[in-house]
Amino acid sequence: MKILVCDDDPVVINIILFKLQREGFGEVIVAADGREALAQIKINNIKLIITDLQMPFLSGLEIISFVRNNQRYKTPILVMSSEGLEDDVLKAFELGADDYMVKPFSLPELMVRVKRLLRK
Incomplete structure (x- = not known):
């Protein structure tokens, strides 16, 4: 199972990466920007995408749009953002x-949500 974590904050990536690996979720692929995330989506069989909204090159919204507008992908998407604005x-x-x-987030809550999305 491959999970993609897209965030431009290395601290957030390392925290999520450590927790997912510790919980035994298989391979975790990281992307520090939207362009890198899109490349990983195209070449890997990703089972879950965890993405920030604000990233260099392509935003999390653009990632969501690409995945949902491509019939090939049925991947669940969990958005994590420090922007809790209703419009976003x-x-x-x-x-x-x-x-x-919304960031900051609870690691136990994140794990519950990840497990729920992977069951879909």
């Missing part, structure tokens, strides 16, 4: 995000 939340869900968490 609504736009992410309108584009097809499956879940949304």
